[in-house]
Amino acid sequence: MIIIIRNEGTDMLFEKLETSTVNVMLDKFAVKELIEFERFCRDNALWDQMHECYTKDSTVTVSWYKGDGHGFVNASSKMKTVAPHKLNNTLVWLNDGKAAAVCMASIQTRKEINGVKMDLTSYVRLVYTIVKEDSHWKIASMEAIYEKDCLIPASPEDMKPNPNSRDSYANLSKVIGSDGYEIDQDLAGDDRPELREALLARVENWLVNSSTKM
Numbered sequence: 001m002i003i004i005i006r007n008e009g010t011d012m013l014f015e016k017l018e019t020s021t022v023n024v025m026l027d028k029f030a031v032k033e034l035i036e037f038e039r040f041c042r043d044n045a046l047w048d049q050m051h052e053c054y055t056k057d058s059t060v061t062v063s064w065y066k067g068d069g070h071g072f073v074n075a076s077s078k079m080k081t082v083a084p085h086k087l088n089n090t091l092v093w094l095n096d097g098k099a100a101a102v103c104m105a106s107i108q109t110r111k112e113i114n115g116v117k118m119d120l121t122s123y124v125r126l127v128y129t130i131v132k133e134d135s136h137w138k139i140a141s142m143e144a145i146y147e148k149d150c151l152i153p154a155s156p157e158d159m160k161p162n163p164n165s166r167d168s169y170a171n172l173s174k175v176i177g178s179d180g181y182e183i184d185q186d187l188a189g190d191d192r193p194e195l196r197e198a199l200l201a202r203v204e205n206w207l208v209n210s211s212t213k214m
Contacts, residue, residue, distance in 0.1 A: 013093060013100060027137075028092040031099045031130050034137050035090055039105075043084045047077045054139050055131060061143045063122075069139060082190070083109045097132040110154060117154035123147040167191040 019025050034053060041050035050073045058069030065072050088104040103126040110119050125145040130137050154171070155161055161170035168189030177183050186192075188199040206213070 013102070015093075017091060017093065024094060027094055027099070027132075030137050031092045031094075031101055032090045034130065034139065035101060035103050035126075035128060036087055038139060039085045039087060042076055045077070047073055050076070052138075055133065058139055059141045061141075063144070063146070069142070081109055081111065083107050099128075099130040099132075099137065101128040101130060102126070103128070118151055119154050120149065120151050122149040 019028060038050060038053040041047070041053065051070055054069030054073070056070075060067065060069050060072040062072075065075055067075075084107075086106045086108065088106075090101055090103040092099055092101045105124050105126055107122045107124065108119065109121075110117060112118070124147060127143045127145060129140045131140045132138075155174075159171075159174060161174040164185075165173045165183075166185055166187075166189055168191040169183075169187070173183040173185075186195065188195045190196060
């Protein structure tokens with residue numbers, strides 16, 4: 001059972017959201033886009049762009065870091081563990097040039113422990129304060145409320161994938177391949193950075209060149 005203790009002065013975060021004007025809608029979208037882009041930068045090592053998401057005096061408090069926002073970006077760039085984020089719903093409350101937001105998310109990490117590939121999934125609610133600076137929204141603080149986590153083998157012992165399968169979709173290859181389908185082993189994936197970057201470059205080229213075909 002989850003018990004939420006509400007203190008005086010915090011009622012605004014529990015009020016029904018109202019999007020009464022186009023400007024409110026646009027500001028809410030901009031805040032949501034900022035949150036998603038900051039996490040996208042974190043997952044794709046876009047460190048310069050990630051710095052731009054934070055105010056100069058921003059703060060971050062998460063499991064492994066507590067300090068200023070730009071220090072968080074620098075520390076993230078040095079991490080050896082890959083931990084991509086999957087974002088779900090994001091709620092945004094506005095008050096003049098300030099915003100508070102709550103983003104439901106999961107953080108996924110694959111790590112070999114005692115010779116076994118394990119998947120760690122942490123479920124969190126990311127809580128943000130965001131301010132408008134010169135018409136641009138920026139993150140003033142980010143903190144996490146931790147809900148639960150789970151640690152499971154990447155593959156059941158009796159369903160080990162073919163050792164020649166790609167790590168990014170080895171289990172998919174095993175399951176779908178068992179139905180007789182031939183699985184392409186040259187698809188874009190994080191385990192083949194050259195294929196991933198080629199795909200992204202092709203899409204970017206299509207976006208900026210009107211005569212280019214995919």
